[in-house]
Amino acid sequence: MTMPGLPSDDRELSPRTGYTRAHWETAADLLLRAAGRWASPGGALLDLPGRPSRSGVRSDGLEGYARTFLAAAFRTAGADGKDPHGWLDRYAEGLAAGTRTPGRDDAESWPLVRDHQVQGQPMVESASVALGLRLTRPWLWDRLDTDVQDRAEEWLRGALRHVPAPNNWYLFPYTVAGFLESVGRGDAETARVRERALGLLEGWYRGQGWYADGDGRAFDHYNGWALHLYPVLDAHLAGDEGAAPYGPRLREHLESFSSLFGGDGAPIHFGRSLTYRFAAGAAVALGAVTGHTPLSPGTSRGLISGALRYFLDRGAVDENGLLSLGWHGPHEATLQPYSGPASPYWASKAFVGLLAPAGHPLWTAPEEPAPSEGADRVLALPSPGLLVQSTRSDGIVRLHNHGSDHVRPHEGESATEDDPLYGRQAYSTRTGPTAAANVADNHLAVVVDGVRSVRRRIRPMGAGGGDGWGWAASWHLPVFPSGPATVPGLRVESATVVRGRHELRVHRVVGAPPGAVVEQTGWASGPDESLVSALHPLHGWSGQHEARAPQGTAFTSWARVPRLTGGAEGTAVYACLATLTGEAAPAPLATAVAAVSVQDDTVEVRWADDGSLTRVTFEPFTVERLSG
DSSP: OOOTTOOOOOTTTOTTTOOOHHHHHHHHHHHHHHHHTTBOTTSSOBOOSSOOOTTOHHHHHHHHHHHHHHHHHHHHHHTTTOOTTOHHHHHHHHHHHHTTSTTOSSSSOOOOOOOHHHHOHHHHHHHHHHHHHHHTTTTTGGGSOHHHHHHHHHHHGGGTSSOOOSSGGGHHHHHHHHHHHHTTOOOHHHHHHHHHHHHHHHHHEEETTEEOSSSSOOOSTHIIIIIIHHHHHHHHHTTOSSOTTHHHHHHHHHHHHGGGBOTTSOBOOOSSOGGGGGGGGHHHHHHHHHSOOSSOHHHHHHHHHHHHHHHHTTTOBOTTSOBOSBSSSBOGGGOOTTOOTTGGGGGGGGGGGGGSOTTSHHHHSOOOOOGGGSSOEEEEETTTTEEEEEOTTTOOEEEEESSOOOOOTTOOOOGGGOOHHHHSSEEESSOOOOOTTSOOSSOEEEEETTEEOBOOSOEEEEEEEETTEEEEEEEEOOBOSSSSSOOTTOEEEEEEEEETTEEEEEEEEEEEEEEEEEEEEOOOBOTTSSOEEEEEEEESOOEEEEEEETTOOSSOSSEEEEEEEEEEEEEEEEEEEEEEEOOSSOOOGGGGEEEEEEETTEEEEEETTTOOEEEEEETTEEEEEEOO
């Protein structure tokens, strides 16, 4: 199944996906045409069908206007103003109608921009409106009546005068201010907003091309589609091609982020707002447009077209031609309370690639494979605390998480706020986490009085490795959803060591109370998927069985999860092998290891294939690889 109306595949230019620039232009047109059918009479609101977000129906209607406008803007600007479908006329009419009496409860008026905790979503959408106006200035803004320009400015300035959420939201007023300055309407207010945003961005930069989304340790797709996109695109539109330090940081980010797309085109299923789908390719496209990329043009196009085709082929567009709320198709557990019917159109950011003209190498170079389609790869990222593992045989990318959570610095660690999209030990391009009400996949739980712990705040202990292998480690305080929230002195230290398709998972549980049990789960997979998920106990485990997750994942409607169990009291060490593979008949995990030795807090594993030794020591913490 693919999106009806797309051109025929061009397998000569694009042997991997068949997609060319014409496919991107047509996809944008089809999405815009379908969404436009739900516009209000004056075009100011696009009230798409579906359950409303927590911000309410009017805000959702503005979201529909703003996010689709961004797609229309990239589409038209990339065509040097050619607009055969009249998209910009439609959005100009909507801008005039929405800003005529903002805040009124009528058929067209936009909601006012307020503080993030009051009526915040319009601030998010103001950035898309401003960016769309900046991209299309010669064909839209410059042709508006002065009174419409004035009204639009006044509405947009609401973003400058109210408080954003303490994360990437500061880049929304930054983007609004950038537009106002670009049309000669800047002042001390716009300058102050931009200086504030860039100052915060500096504090959030953690190295290796990765920003935290705020003052905590949230590392996710917001790096690409927000934290890198806004400052680099702003510099590009201003003619600052150096874009220091943001352009070089994007280049460094893409060195690792480009490894997070599977051989089938899927981006890594990790973090919030995954219903934005192929927006995951926005940073790759922007890197190609601006030159701030380590990737060849053919590789860049392979990644962005791979992501676009991945979703269009798997039901992301419904029978009305609309992007649904979910992953492949509708999927409730992928969503957040702020997700509304038009939220998926944040995917419009991927169309930034259309800013590269038709003769640009992004569109003319032969398509090349994704990094995950090359040799098996392991990449350790100490700055965000992540470990990337990909295998050529099945194109699967796995992300082992020892550094990214969604707990703000001022927040306590409440198990009721458990977030499956951050708290699990590992994520991939072929699996999603199980829902919160089901057995947790890829999780080390301490069970006390029948209550399983969750992992909230993640404290990195390092990451590293060498040729063909790597490791990452962290510790956390187990927190419980009922009974006492924590157990005094209880903590879990965890290390993941990967090579090929194998994962060595080693844990030290400290301070377990009498009668406690420890559980380790593996990857969730469905009965109809061509995947093998397995765990093999090496030390500390006494039981092994398969658990069921009837709510499934974003990839399967029903899932099973391998699980190990063992007793715990005081301090104990546990080790196992895990695997997720698409190989047809993989060798049993038991054959991968020749010997295991555990002494005090040190675990040594000798690998059967080359005789090398992996040694994990918890006190002091070290991970070593010794040749056979």
